[in-house]
Amino acid sequence: MAESIGEFVGAILCRFMFGAICKKLADDKGYSGSSWFWWGFFFNVLALLVIILKKRLTPPPVRVNNISALEEYKRLLDSGVITPEEFERKKAELLNSNAPVYTYYTPPQYNNGGVGNGKKWVCPECGNVNPPGIWVCESCGREK
Ligand SMILES: [Zn+2]
Incomplete structure (x- = not known):
């Protein structure tokens, strides 16, 4: 039993x-x-x-982030914040990768005072000095 x-x-x-x-x-x-x-x-x-x-129904969500990021890079290129070489490098990176790449990507709520204020900023997490125009630390990925 x-x-x-x-x-x-x-x-x-x-x-x-x-x-x-x-x-x-x-x-x-x-x-x-x-x-x-x-x-x-x-x-x-x-x-x-x-x-x-079964086939995947929806594309991976990170792809959307990459496209958004790419649009943001294009905007930065147009406004002269990044060089065409930097843009091309990032573009290749974004289109060839499924991993989300957030550097330089600015969500709408960060538009004021984030990109384009012309000031370097120090990451509160790791102390890395980041160039103006990015809102995520280049070294550790922390948000500005
Ligand atoms: Zn950092």
Whole structure:
């Protein structure tokens, strides 16, 4: 009796594990994580294979950040804050990378006094002296 209870609990745990993995993958790919939990729970390996093979629904969110950053660089180039060489370097970096690159990128709430005030600033976190026109520390990534 005790053995069959142990088996039962083990089987349930195993199903939960498949459910959790399917949920994670579904969330990452833009599908409904809560539905996929139950697909994983009931169909285990089969559901896992299906969600692995499914296409990603939405582009990775970091790509959006990179494009925003690129637009910001273009603005900085136009206003003369950065050189064309710096722009090209950053452009290549942003377009070839999935990692978010935030340097020089200024979200709207930082537009006043961030970019273009012409002053170097010292990072309160690591003490690095950053050039004007960026709002994230070049050394440690802390926001200005
Ligand atoms: Zn810093």
